[in-house]
Amino acid sequence: MEQKILIVDDEAHIRMLIEQTLEELEDEEVTFLTADNGEDALEIISSEKPQLVFLDVMMPKMNGMEVCRRVKKELVLDDVYIVLLTAKGQEVDRLKGQEVGADVYMTKPFDPESILQKARTVLGLV
Amino acid sequence: MARISLKNILSGKTAESALISSLIEQLNAAVFIEDVNRNVLLGKGTAVVNDSQPVTMDGETIGWVKCNEQVPVIASLLNLMIQKEAEKKKIASEVLLLYQEVNMIFNFSEKLAQTIGQTSIATITLDEAGRLIKSDNGLILLWDEDSNQIEAPASFGKPLFNEEKLKTHIDLLLSISKSGQSDIMSDLSALQDAGLISPDVQSLVYAALKVKHRVMGAIILARAEPVQYSAADLKFLITLALQSSSAIESALLYEKNIREAKEKEEAMRLIYEVTNKFVPHEFIRSLGRDVITDVRLGDQVEKIVTVLFSDIRDYTTLAEQMTPEENFRFVSSFNERIGPIIREHRGFINQYLGDAIMAIFPGKASDALAAAIQMHQAVQEFNAERALHNESQIKIGVGMHTGPLIMGITGDRDRLDATTIADTVNTASRLEGLTKHYKVDILLSESSVHHLADREAFHLRHLGPVQVKGKKAAIHIYECFNGSNEQDLHKKLHSLPLFTEGMSDYLNKSFHEATNKFYRALEIFPEDKTARLFLGKASHCMVEGISESWTGVEEIHSK
Incomplete structure (x- = not known):
């Protein structure tokens, strides 16, 4: 079954790095989608229903918290697993992340190993 | 190499x-794109195609474009796309490696930031180095600039260096830890010939721990396998060493600061303790302050206290027989005995004035009197010791008075002093002076007697009114003789009723009766100099007569 991962970050190199980290999943029929802002991300989530979203918190237009809130509280897409990404040192966001319904919370700079591990677990590709 | 599917x-x-x-x-052409296994990925229909162009990546065929001759452009386009994609992937994977390094350094910094001690920092650094760079032995050497000694706060694996030899080859080791260099050592023969490192070691890499130009030591990693460390390993080790160096430097500074702070604290405590001895804490507390640094010029408080004055009798004569140094030692030795007695009775010494002591008792008047009695007992013990050394006996007189006293801080901005200002002090001092005149040990004012809660506990004799120099009103004074030796005490008590009656008769101008009573009292206690004094006064009045204005008030014109 084809599965989709959406990577949302306004910084191109972060999108590229996450994609590169998860590269080996391409062989297991995983497609990568990307967005560089919250609004686009919300649109893609609604139409494509990815299984997993890596969502940066600090973004222009609509921030990650808001995207997460709309997906979980308004669209009620419980099957979309959302990983919130925040810069280290801004861990106070953790509580807010839980409030808006994020499934898990990770910090940047991220540890590539744990990102890959998380994706495999969520997609059932262990 | 990045794979492109x-x-x-x-x-x-x-x-x-x-x-x-x-x-x-x-192009409206029949084109089929197949993967390397000839599975069709794009294109449909059954049209016959006569050309087959390979799609390659780095010379390796990864698929085929099957089409007619007019459209090999598709194969070229696809090849170009593949090439671009491959380049992108290659850069991405290199960046990811760098990112992993950044992540590692970030985590390492975070760990360091949470670590304080020099040894812990060394341990964390070596753990991280050993985890990232495969090694069999590891060691951190720190060089102490002051002592020119080397210590190894962290290590793993078999001991890298032979400790015994280490001591004899300290220079060689110093040359590594002090060199400030970082390198991969391929030729270990010098170290091994000296027996300094284990012959198992095949490859060694080290990085200097230094801050700016100050070399603190080195991290050393070694392998037993003949696999040389790579330039990347060295770069990694240098990165760790750099981070670790500043952390160690901070730790050293931190430890130094803590040490200095403790020393300062200790110095402050000593100053505080000494200051306490100069200005008693009770004084400070009476002013409503906790510590002397809180005290301000102009601080003052008025209280009812008992002031006690003590003086060594005929000290001037005594002092003449001593050198200044002996003098100082004598007074010190005396004061050392008296000070604790004052404090035991909840008083504090306001001032030492040579051989005189001025003490204040903020609480009960009986505290002061009990202290005065004990002071006399202490003098008796002191005399017993002096007798053993053939030294002359000393006597003290104690005067006390209870009344209002202002304690305060006077002086100017740059020179403060803890002072007491009051008539009470003067009166107490005058009473002390009168002990010689009345031939008694302890004299207290009527005010002090009135403030005695347990008057019965003390043996008192009323000595009539006295007018001291500089005072308008006369005050009644009392002798306390609890401090007398046992024999005298007994006789004084026995003659007390006669003495009291004699005093009463004397003040009532019944001088004949008074003379008789004092005479009889002296029969009981012939050495009673006070009774003898009043016998003289009474008989004088009886024989010479008195003026109309006579009130019995003793006028003292000398101090």
């Missing part, structure tokens, strides 16, 4: 896929 490019929703599809459509 033709299938991934052509399937899904990639821009590349859309472009190729639209091109094939516009």
